[in-house]
Amino acid sequence: MSKKRYFIQIAYDGSLYHGWQVQPNAVTVQELLDKAMSTFFRQPIETLGCGRTDAGVHATDFYAHFDIDELEESKVLHAVAGINAMxxxxxxxxxxxxxxxxxxxxxxxxARAYKYYIHFQKDPFKLNRSWLLKDKLDVNLMNQAAQALLNFTDFSCFSKSNTQTFTNNCKITKAVFEELNDGLVFTIEADRFLRNMVRAIVGTMVLVGKKEIDIEGFIDIIDSKNRSKAGQSVPACGLYLVKVEYPYIR
Structure with a gap:
């Protein structure tokens, strides 16, 4: 029987895992998903994910594709429940x-979208799910910096070095900080993202919020295309992949 391609949509709390992609000496989301699916379908399954989240990063909307003998529609629903059980x-x-x-x-x-959560007071229920930051931030200035991102396409300054990407160009369509009762959430959408890009952007905009650099300085960092000029990569715990869009999935 010929193989048929399927997407599986998953969500995960990344706190316990060393990212998405299979690694030789660490437990990852892909490893556990492939094992569960291989056990359920009683044949080797190897998924390929929509991206590669780092250790500690979460996802509420993540897709991976895999090939298997064509499934009857009733078995698809049964498969979701069976895989979840494992x-x-x-x-x-x-x-x-x-x-x-x-x-x-x-x-x-x-298109993809991420959210990054920051809270300002110690909260045991946000452990590993949001970044505790005790600095006072000017959110209006941070949103000015966020809007400036929409004017650029080359984000080399926010990319992890030595990555195997063919281009560091991305088209950001949304970038905004919103105040919550207990903190902030930063939402960013783009056609693609570079390794570590969102965490580096947030780390640099926090410097703007703390008034350590101004908007012109922020723009100069982007123009420099130099990662060492940008701010720290903020902790993984606050980052969530929240949306992945495809032209054929509604």
């Missing part, structure tokens, strides 16, 4: 979607 509580399968044989979870994504 996954740890921190990883949840949401649905399985039949797609074209050449559909690709990574390269076909047309």
């Amino acid at each position: 996954l740890p509580y921190q990883i949840a399968a949401k649905k399985i979607i039949a797609v074209a044989d050449d559909a690709h979870a990574r390269f076909d994504a047309t």
Whole structure:
């Protein structure tokens, strides 16, 4: 029987895992998902994800594709429940979607969105899920910096060095900080993201919020294309992949 391609949509709390991608000496989300699916389907399954989240990063909307003998529609629903029964509580399968044989979870994504959470008072219920920051921030200045991002496409200054990307160009369509009752959330959407990009952007905008650099200084950092000029990479615990869009999935 010929193989059929499917997408699986999952969500996960990344606190316990060394990121998405399989690694030789660490437990990852992909490793546990592939094991659960291989056990359920009784054949080797290797997924390919829509991206590569780092250790400690979370996802509420993540897609991976895999190939398997074509499934009856009733078995698809059964598969989601069966796979969930074999996954740890921190990883949840949401649905399985039949797609074209050449559909690709990574390269076909047309947009992605992340959120980054910051809180200002110690809260045990935010441990590993938000960044505790005790500095006072000027959110209006940070939003001015966020809007400036929309005027650029080359974000080399926010990219991890020595990555195997063919370009450091991204088209950011939304970047905004919103105040919450107990902190801040930064939302950013783009066609693609570079390794460590969101955490580096937030770390640099925090410097703006603390008035250690002004908006012109922020723009100069982007123009420099130099990672060493930008701010620290903020902790992974506050970062969530919240949306991945495809032209054929609604």
